[in-house]
Amino acid sequence: MAQTRPYTGVRILDMAHDYARYATRLFADLGAEVIRVEPPGGLADRHESGPGAAERFAFFNASKRSVEIDFDDAAGRRAFEALARDASVILVERDGPMFDALHELVTLAPQAVITAVSPFGLGGPLADAPATDLTLQAAGGMTWMSGRPGEPPLRLPGGQATMMASVYTATVTAIALVDAEATGRGHVIDVAVNECIAHSLQNAIQVWDLERRISMRGGEGTRDATEDIFRCQDGMVFLASPLSLGTSWKSLVAMLAEEGHPSAVTLSEERWQDRAWRTTSEARQAFREAFEAFTAGHTKQHLTEQAIARRIVLGPVSRIGELVDDEQLAFRDFFQTLARPDGEAARFPGPPYRFSGDHWHVSPAPALGEANAAHGNA
Amino acid sequence: MMDTMDYLKGIRFADFTWAGAGPFSTKLFSDFGAEIIKVESATRLDPVRAGGPFKDGKPGVNRSGYFASRNTGKRSLSLDLKSEEGHATALELIARSDVVTSNFGPGAMERLGLGYDACRAVAPNIIYLQMPMYGAEGPRANLLGVGMTISAVSGFIWHTAYKPGDPIGPGTHYPDHAANCYHAAFAVLAALRQRRQTGEGTRIELAQVESTINFHGPTFVEWAWSGEEPAQIGNRSPSACPHNVFPSDGEDAWIAIAVESDAAWRTLAGILGGAATDESLATSSARLARIDEVERMVAAWTAARGAEDAAETLRAAGVPAAAVAHARRLIEEDPQLAARHYWQSIEHPELGSTIYNSPPYTVDGERVALKRPPLLGEHNDAILAELRGANPTWRASE
Numbered sequence: 001m002a003q004t005r006p007y008t009g010v011r012i013l014d015m016a017h018d019y020a021r022y023a024t025r026l027f028a029d030l031g032a033e034v035i036r037v038e039p040p041g042g043l044a045d046r047h048e049s050g051p052g053a054a055e056r057f058a059f060f061n062a063s064k065r066s067v068e069i070d071f072d073d074a075a076g077r078r079a080f081e082a083l084a085r086d087a088s089v090i091l092v093e094r095d096g097p098m099f100d101a102l103h104e105l106v107t108l109a110p111q112a113v114i115t116a117v118s119p120f121g122l123g124g125p126l127a128d129a130p131a132t133d134l135t136l137q138a139a140g141g142m143t144w145m146s147g148r149p150g151e152p153p154l155r156l157p158g159g160q161a162t163m164m165a166s167v168y169t170a171t172v173t174a175i176a177l178v179d180a181e182a183t184g185r186g187h188v189i190d191v192a193v194n195e196c197i198a199h200s201l202q203n204a205i206q207v208w209d210l211e212r213r214i215s216m217r218g219g220e221g222t223r224d225a226t227e228d229i230f231r232c233q234d235g236m237v238f239l240a241s242p243l244s245l246g247t248s249w250k251s252l253v254a255m256l257a258e259e260g261h262p263s264a265v266t267l268s269e270e271r272w273q274d275r276a277w278r279t280t281s282e283a284r285q286a287f288r289e290a291f292e293a294f295t296a297g298h299t300k301q302h303l304t305e306q307a308i309a310r311r312i313v314l315g316p317v318s319r320i321g322e323l324v325d326d327e328q329l330a331f332r333d334f335f336q337t338l339a340r341p342d343g344e345a346a347r348f349p350g351p352p353y354r355f356s357g358d359h360w361h362v363s364p365a366p367a368l369g370e371a372n373a374a375h376g377n378a
Numbered sequence: 379m380m381d382t383m384d385y386l387k388g389i390r391f392a393d394f395t396w397a398g399a400g401p402f403s404t405k406l407f408s409d410f411g412a413e414i415i416k417v418e419s420a421t422r423l424d425p426v427r428a429g430g431p432f433k434d435g436k437p438g439v440n441r442s443g444y445f446a447s448r449n450t451g452k453r454s455l456s457l458d459l460k461s462e463e464g465h466a467t468a469l470e471l472i473a474r475s476d477v478v479t480s481n482f483g484p485g486a487m488e489r490l491g492l493g494y495d496a497c498r499a500v501a502p503n504i505i506y507l508q509m510p511m512y513g514a515e516g517p518r519a520n521l522l523g524v525g526m527t528i529s530a531v532s533g534f535i536w537h538t539a540y541k542p543g544d545p546i547g548p549g550t551h552y553p554d555h556a557a558n559c560y561h562a563a564f565a566v567l568a569a570l571r572q573r574r575q576t577g578e579g580t581r582i583e584l585a586q587v588e589s590t591i592n593f594h595g596p597t598f599v600e601w602a603w604s605g606e607e608p609a610q611i612g613n614r615s616p617s618a619c620p621h622n623v624f625p626s627d628g629e630d631a632w633i634a635i636a637v638e639s640d641a642a643w644r645t646l647a648g649i650l651g652g653a654a655t656d657e658s659l660a661t662s663s664a665r666l667a668r669i670d671e672v673e674r675m676v677a678a679w680t681a682a683r684g685a686e687d688a689a690e691t692l693r694a695a696g697v698p699a700a701a702v703a704h705a706r707r708l709i710e711e712d713p714q715l716a717a718r719h720y721w722q723s724i725e726h727p728e729l730g731s732t733i734y735n736s737p738p739y740t741v742d743g744e745r746v747a748l749k750r751p752p753l754l755g756e757h758n759d760a761i762l763a764e765l766r767g768a769n770p771t772w773r774a775s776e
Contacts, residue, residue: 004575006568022595030568050617052608055599121740124717130698134613134621138634139700141708143613143623146538146549152623152632153702155613156548157537158597160556167560172739174567175410179385181574187742195720195738198708202398202550203431206443208705209733211431215705217549227526229535229547236545238530244425246522308521315527317535317545320601320608323591326531328518334588340603347602352557352589353565356581359572 005031005359010177012089013037014064015096017044019193020117021060022166023173024091028063029351029360032088035375036066037080039097042368054341056159061365062338062348068369071097083375084109088180089173094118102188112186113176117169121192131193133161140197145204149218164200165193225278225287226252229317232295236317237303239291243275251310256294263290339364383746384411389570392417392468392475393452394492396424398525398551399586400481400509401448402559407477407566408451409737409746415475415761416452417468418754419459427754433729440728440753447734449751450724455762456755459490468492470765470772473500476573477566481509484519494581503579505569509562513585525551528558532590537597539610557593558586619665620646620676623702626685632702633685635676635692645695650679686711709733724750 010032014024028034036043045057067083070076084090084105090112092099105114116122119131137143137155142164147154169191176187198205204215219227224242226249241248249272256264267290277283295303300316307314318326324335324347338348341364351360389412393404401416401424408414418424423439426448432441455471457464469492472478478497480487487493487508494506508514511523512531521527526547529535535547562584569580591598597608615621618638626633637643640661647654654675659665665672680688685701692699701707708715715721722734722745737746766772 004572006572006575008575026564052596052600052616055603056596059595059599120714121718124714126693126714129693130696131700132636132638132698134615134623134636135634135698135700138623138632138702139712139714141703141705143634143702144704146546147540148546151540152613152625154538154540154546154549155623155634156552157534157539157608158594160593163593164556167556167564168738171406171560171563171567172737172741174564174571175385175406176741178567178570189739189741190743191739192718194714195718195736198715198720199735199738200552200556201705202555203429203444203447204550204705205709205733205735206447207431208709209431210433210443210729211435213431215549219549227524229530229545236535238527238535238547240524240526244428245524248522304518304521308518311522313522313524313527315521315523315531317530317547318533319536320533320594320597321605323533323598326518328512328516328521329588329591331516332513332585332588334591346599349592349595349598350588352561352592353582353584355565355569357572357578359568359580 003358007032010088011035011083011086012091013083013087014091015043015098016091016093016117017096018093019119019162019165020091020093020115020169020191021045022163023117023169024064025060025062026166026170027089027174029362031359034064035083035371036061036064036366037083037097038066038068038368040068040070042068043096046368058338058340058365059349060162062362064366065371065375066366066368067371067375079375081108084112087112088177089113089115091115091117091169091173106186106188110186111180111184113173113180113189114186115169115173115176115189115191117165117191117193119193121195122190133159136161136193136197140194141201141204142197145201145215145217147217149216149220153217161193161197165191165196168196168199219279220281220284221279223279224275225283226291228284228288230288230292230295232298232300232303234299237295237300238315238317240313242278243273245313247311248313251312255306255310255312259294261294263294266290336362338362383741383744386410386412389413389477390475391415391477391479392472394478394480394482394487395509396481397426398448398554399558399562400479401426402555403562403566404479405448405450405452406560406563406737409748414452415471415757416449416454416752417459417471418454418456420456420754421458423754433732438728443729443732446726446729446732446751450734451749452752453757453761454752454755455758459492465491466772467762467765469496469500470769471761472497472504474765474768475501475504476570477505477507479507479562479566483522484510484514498579501579503573503577505566505573505579505582507562507566507582507584509558509584509586511586513588514583525554528553528586528590532587533594533597534590537594537608537610540612542610545610553586553590553593557590558584561589561592614669617666618662619669620672622673622676624673624677624680626680626688626701627683628685631685633680633688634700634702635680636698638698642697646676646692646697649691649695649697650675719745722748724748726750727753
């Protein structure tokens, strides 16, 4: 008998093609039968081109199945209806199949959680407005938070609108499923990507509401001079040694003193005990000069080892390709190996969480219609 | 708004999480009706209680808006976990809980006598979540970090850059506010279903660095397939142009415009007029080859207009565009968030009436109604009485 995994027995009809793709992936890795229900030729994400498109497809659709169904054909509709009758979750996304047919889905699958994901939600003046990752990060308040003062606000890289929207989508769908499985009655969830982003802004909403300040990129006036990235011999490190953070500041100054570095004297001046002054641009510049005079002579690895030994909050700024050399990730055997579409083995991110049971498995993204024989009308 | 979306009613957490990522995770459960008992220390305060912003700018353990936003609907039990009595109370609570959550560094729960084995001894089918930064064991297990450290070691800082070799990084402790809190919540929800199926509990370890690398998953796969670092190109796109944040009329005012097809460019060119309509710019490859020139054309148009008006004009024509919004604009001026009743106000004895984000969805057309966050130790008497009621042989002296 097959082993029971967290989402064993759960069938998800997945018509996500953009912002919700990672949500269904999370279920698929934990045992749900996630079936991409694709119109002839495939969902929109099979047609993306340009740098990174194939890799995005591979990451977001790992562990899923695929059926190709012609919604305009009677046999295709019957095949879809048969799938829907046994579905626990049906996920639709704006500009994809069945998004405009929520009532029909509720009738077909009253037991299911029907999750509809769209850039701005199902109603309101922007419901149909065009949007992309860049414009949604801007509209949701995320872009404002990053970048240098004096330069434009900076979006987060790597399609973060999809990541934010997907984790909210996955969790609310899982919660609604608790109730649907208990009562036999489904729910309709309406996820708005811009709202997900506006929900991920650290404390910026409260900073305005309670103190009438607008959080500024660069952190001037709020962030301590030490909380930044600094150049070292072979790259950069990130440091955080505000006075409020454990012994990080004391340990940092002690390290410089023990190494006999002149910056220990500079950073022992009385003004470094003034928390407000430490957030000014003057303090930032002074700290950078003093600290980089030290770090210039040391590698990321050496500084990281010192940080661990001395309880300083400091870590290396890693490039993507350096992650596979990260000693901790290697120790934990984090990366997986997964076949690329051409059959070559390649490294692939390991699980975001680890269970004591053998619950998480990943397999390559499906070819279009690979499960037709089992579920489709082909 | 609905008060009855208590789909998780009957599930109890002994919640030892503090600071950002952990409490943001367990808040999801209290918002849907689970009983989240936040075990706090009056002497080692949750740093977010001590961190601003504060009501009227005045510090106080019950005055932090940051704390409030991460702890809606929870109950607070303050204990001295290092005392025998506090430890016994914690175990008594755990014995009556479904889930134990914590996000301390490696070994901290074990040193408190609340490690997995100790908890399982009193609650055999417990779901036990820990969220160490880099994992419980290994050469960097004891590296100390904040959210930005996780961004640094996972590649996020490197990749967040205007141009090659000039990393800036996210302006927030981003992994705390999306990747790690919601991956953790999803894992607990999965473990709860596993328990409904099998009756068995689960131990979950979420190493925050590993969780965050998944938020960068496609980028990692790009490196793995090509051996090349992803381009550091900020707001630009490797395949589309114009695709950037442009200056608008006003101080520090900006608009994001993303032209991802040649058809969208034709529309935008018609609005810009002049040299933009030149046929030599009809394809994205031609525009990418002359990216600075194209961006100057766009910027000349945007700089003469308010961001919101320009965005509306472009969206109406079918070109993706948005004003770069900050918190005040989101709260006071965003017509979409207002139309969908995104903001909730909750009364609180010390904060007064303050604003909260709704969970970013509706369920059956309704918003989840948030309940106010607890004062420090607010529920001590009630919870101790409940524990005594459940187990008359146990006594915790107050």
